[in-house]
Amino acid sequence: MTCQSKVAVSPKVTSSFVQDVQAIVGKSNVSTADAVRQQHGHDESYHSTEPPDIVAFAESVDHVSQVARLCNYHGVPLIPFGSGTGLEGGVNAVQGGLCLDVSKMKNILSVNAEDFDCSVESGVTRVQLNNYLRDTGLWFPIDPGADASLCGMCATSASGTNAVRYGTMRENVMNLEVVLADGRVINTAGAGRRTKKTSAGYNLTNLFVGSEGTLGIITKATLRLQGIPEATISATCHFPDVQSAVDTTVQVLQCGIPMARIEFLDEVSIDACNKFSHLDLKVAPSLFFEFHGAEAGLENQTKVVAELVKMNGGSEFRWATDVDERNHLWKARHEILWACMALKPGSKPYSTDVCVPISNLPQVVVRTKQMITEAGIIGPMVGHVGDGNFHVFFPVHYDDHVTLKKVHDVSHKMSLIALELNGTCTGEHGIGIGKRDLLVQEIGAEGLAVMRQLKDTLDPKGIMNPGKVFF
Ligand SMILES: Cc1cc2c(cc1C)N(C[C@H](O)[C@H](O)[C@H](O)COP(=O)(O)OP(=O)(O)OC[C@H]1O[C@@H](n3cnc4c(N)ncnc43)[C@H](O)[C@@H]1O)c1[nH]c(=O)[nH]c(=O)c1N2
């Protein structure tokens, strides 16, 4: 686990190949400069930088299609690059090749306000879309902390703090335009289709959601939108221990309260947030809640949740009712990765991401906390607990191999506990290069072989993001 990068140029990327790429996307959209290759050879994770041999910037689906056809012909690895905010090394060019940056395709193609949907090109980010929607009364709720590209979010099946109410990318994508390895362009639900439901054949859309660039390049996404709620209330409270906070979450959901957000932060992450984002919360295991709905309904919901908090030994609510206060709170939550890294200056994130059925959550959280304490490492715990999903954001230094090994061991054991409890090794960050060994344990050898057959059918030469998801 070093930070060294590969300098050798793949023998397949010859000067005539570079010229062919330039002829497709234009000279100014191609770079073999070291700085550009380095920048495209890593995401926000701790994985070592692996630069591609060449970076090309696409400006249209036609560019993407022609570049794919060229790479396929020459057998050159093709790595799609959205905004590089991934956390499992998904863009790292582990076998060299061509990195295709699709961030210049930034058009919001349509917004159908009456139908609650929109279509965006591959470079449109979630913040760009929500700014654009501001005056329509609509919003797109899926919110990974980073301002990721929406097509990259499709590729990793991202979610975030709102998933407990609004679902993940899987539930919010209606159609995708995808360029396959051989350059063919398909629409996974048929050209122009944007229905809320369909029983027409196989669900190709969801085959590409979470495919991490290994099956094709997503050039357009048709997404569901939501109405901005009439009223929004946020509140925080703290608990004597982790177990009581997680028990409260389970009970709130069992009561059928339609929570918009329930986020857990342990005392280490609260401390990190206080320091980094200038909050003054009590340093204790805490829950951040958000309620969306009509004013009248919210009063009842907040009352029930406050009672459950009290029954579990939690504190009074601290309300964040006005917009500025609320934005400050959720901005702090979204910046928590960097807050945790600031606990150890110069560190990079080693993040974990397990998800279990909600009733098994207390067990996995409490066992993880014990492992972190026993290992004597810094391991702030943060969870989208309403989904049974939680993370530990370990700050690591590349050269501290002793701590890295401890972190890796705890992280691996956490995933095994999640699998043992009918859960998954990744709720939202994906497999990338870091969790390939866990995927086989999760899906089983036969299930994985079927995934492999699908990959071989769509990408027989294996050019699409090789070394990711599978070994
Ligand atoms: C501070 C912070 C906070 C968070 C997160 C990151 C960071 C830095 N994330 C993770 C991250 O934002 C998420 O993985 C994004 O969905 C990745 O989108 P990018 O555009 O950055 O893809 P990026 O460029 O990083 O690529 C990720 C993978 O998708 C592929 N890919 C990208 N664009 C593609 C395209 N158009 N077609 C095909 N394949 C493509 C790549 O090849 C790669 O395998 C997250 N996530 C989450 O789910 N919940 C969260 O709460 C957070 N929070």
Ligand SMILES: CC(C)C(=O)C(=O)O
């Ligand atoms: C920081 C990141 C990785 C995240 O998933 C979160 O904040 O929930």
Ligand SMILES: [Mn+2]
């Ligand atoms: Mn998360």
